[in-house]
Amino acid sequence: MEVDWRNLEALPLNLIFDKLVERMDHIYFSVVCKNWYTIAKVNYQNHQIKINVLPMLLIPTKRKCRTKRGLYGISSNTIYHFQLQVPYNKRFCGSSGWLAKVEYSKATTIITLLNPFKKLVSIPLPPIYMLDIDRRRENCECNVHKVILSTNPTIRPHDYVVVTIYSMRNCHAFIKAGQKNWTYIDYNYYCFTDVIFL
Amino acid sequence: MLYFYKGLVYVVGRWNNIVTFDVCYSKDEKVIPNVVSSWGTVYAHRAYLVKSLEGEPWLVKKFIGYPNLVDGDDDRIIHGSGTKRFEMYKLELDLQSGKLIQMLKLDSLGDNVLFLGDSDSLSLSASYFSNCLQKDSIYYTDDF
Numbered sequence: 001m002e003v004d005w006r007n008l009e010a011l012p013l014n015l016i017f018d019k020l021v022e023r024m025d026h027i028y029f030s031v032v033c034k035n036w037y038t039i040a041k042v043n044y045q046n047h048q049i050k051i052n053v054l055p056m057l058l059i060p061t062k063r064k065c066r067t068k069r070g071l072y073g074i075s076s077n078t079i080y081h082f083q084l085q086v087p088y089n090k091r092f093c094g095s096s097g098w099l100a101k102v103e104y105s106k107a108t109t110i111i112t113l114l115n116p117f118k119k120l121v122s123i124p125l126p127p128i129y130m131l132d133i134d135r136r137r138e139n140c141e142c143n144v145h146k147v148i149l150s151t152n153p154t155i156r157p158h159d160y161v162v163v164t165i166y167s168m169r170n171c172h173a174f175i176k177a178g179q180k181n182w183t184y185i186d187y188n189y190y191c192f193t194d195v196i197f198l
Numbered sequence: 199m200l201y202f203y204k205g206l207v208y209v210v211g212r213w214n215n216i217v218t219f220d221v222c223y224s225k226d227e228k229v230i231p232n233v234v235s236s237w238g239t240v241y242a243h244r245a246y247l248v249k250s251l252e253g254e255p256w257l258v259k260k261f262i263g264y265p266n267l268v269d270g271d272d273d274r275i276i277h278g279s280g281t282k283r284f285e286m287y288k289l290e291l292d293l294q295s296g297k298l299i300q301m302l303k304l305d306s307l308g309d310n311v312l313f314l315g316d317s318d319s320l321s322l323s324a325s326y327f328s329n330c331l332q333k334d335s336i337y338y339t340d341d342f
Binding site: 054074075093095096145146148161172176185189191192193194195 | 209229249291313326327
């Protein structure tokens, strides 16, 4: 009997989707057809996805391309052919499925939130003020140690909060969606390495 | 403006220092955080905060090794010798006041497999991913 793969019922499609533990496989799943895409989308809107999927590793490409990075999957122990437009020579941190690009130029540090799977979407954050930056160092970008989001900005574009651990003192600051300035936590509290939202 | 997110942010440091602040009530440009745990005497190269599978906040400390320099040793170049060990603690917090009730040292990760690095700290189930993840393990960025 011919199977109409395109119009499979939601139940079997969800069973198939549940078996995929690599995010890349979710992408392959969702480009099969509109019906499969809808199933993938619904699953992604469900919070459960977070614990049922493996994180992937962003790695340099074989030829050390400056503008792209490759993806490594743990479950299959493979490097995917798929490459992302994520510059290899720039500083990035990640959180909630997004990347935070850190750039330093003209004595200003700017963090931009990017979603590597959505080429046209980027959220530039206001400049962050660093008291103790050592400008002689070339890698000033590395003075942003962590950028952690409270939630995925795609799902809650007006409700997310960004916390960063920054500067050589490892202080922290935060900003809410749409705000024009960072709120700095007192400089006398420092030497931090991680942040969590509870 | 109304924000959906209501809750506390916890920040952890290298000296067992933990502070918390509430992003909802800040109006000033500068915020004084509440101290949950003050500076201790033991230094960890990195400290991570991760939500366990049961939703409990865990503190994970990463210690790195230093070479033992013996007197008269010719090789004086000091290099860290990489990640040596981890310590895990369960934090019991009073989320109303934000205060720390106690910190329990853990001997095992249970079903948790941890991912620690420059991004979100993450815990996944070892039994769910038994085909691809190693039980009772921490996957980390060896950033030293």
